[in-house]
Amino acid sequence: MTAWLRCPAPRPDAAVRLVCFPHAGGSASAYHQWPAALGSGIELHAVQYPGRADRFPEPLEPDPAAIARAVVAALPADGKDLALFGHSMGALLAYEVARSLPGVRRLVVSGSLPPHIVHDQPPLWDPDNEVLVANLRELGGAGLEALTDPQLRPLVLPYIRNDLHLVDRYRHRPGPPVHFPITVLVGDSDRRAPTSRVGRWAELTEGPTRVRVFPGGHFYLDEQREAVTTAIGRELLDPMPAH
Known part of the structure; x- marks a missing residue:
């Protein structure tokens, strides 16, 4: 185990390694229940950002490129096929990692507009605590009770704000399209990633692109975890051609 990666269910014989990037304010624990549904052919590693969970004492990292x-x-570097998954902020980070590595099998992104148009929507980050909390409540998702708990709120708001500010500071670097396939997952009522626009991920790759729509909003994957993980497992083991 490194400081950055957590592997909840090691599978030395798995052919595919799936690296999962949490959303803003999230941690590696968001993916600890995924391995069972993914199947024995996939070994999951979840990214643990600094400044939260077991890395809480460490300084926050505001630079997406540094992450x-x-x-x-x-x-x-053990020869396993590599795939990456990211939800929301994690989709942007997964893309940046994937575009810098050779031999990526597939990128699966969720709940995010593609990097080159992600700033077409208003930022969630705000220096005012009450505005920030209101934005997060509108977004939904688990863990909102911590934002109203007077003891927990001062602990969680700094790293949530850091992550949302990271998204606001993120800028897509133009370059040649990648070659690996991209699968796009989205909730049918996600206002941050409308189904009418997520197909533009296809503009970033020369490989094929698929869009899969699930019932729900921005955090549809919390309610649809079994369906989502099963779909990801099938996508990663599907021999969809790279071109």
Whole structure:
């Protein structure tokens, strides 16, 4: 185990390694229940950002490029096929890691507009606590009770704000399209990633792109976990051609 990666169910014989990037304010624990539904052919590694969970004492990292470099350096070089998954902020980070690595099998993104148009929507980050909390409540998802708990709120708001500010600071670097397939997952009522626009991920790759729509909003994957993980497992083992 490195500081950056958590592997809840080691599978030395698995052919595919899936690296999962949490959403803003999230941690590696968001993916600890996924391995059972993914199947024995996939070994999951979840990224643990600094400043939360077991890395709470560490300084927060506000630079998306620095996170991408650190994850690339932490990845084992053992010949497994590599796939990446990211939800919301995690989709942007997964893309940045994937575009810097050779031999990526597939990128699966969730709940995010593609990097080159992600700033077409208003930022969630705000320096005012009450505005920030209101934005998060509108977004939904688990863990909202911590935002109203007077003891927990001062602990969680700094790293949530850091992550949302990271998204606001993120800028897509133009470059040649990638070659690996991209699968896009989205909730049918997600206002941050409308189904009418997520197909533009296809503009970033020369490989094929699929869009899969699930019932729900921005955090549809919390309510649809079994269906989502089963779909991801099938996508990763599907021999969809790279071109």
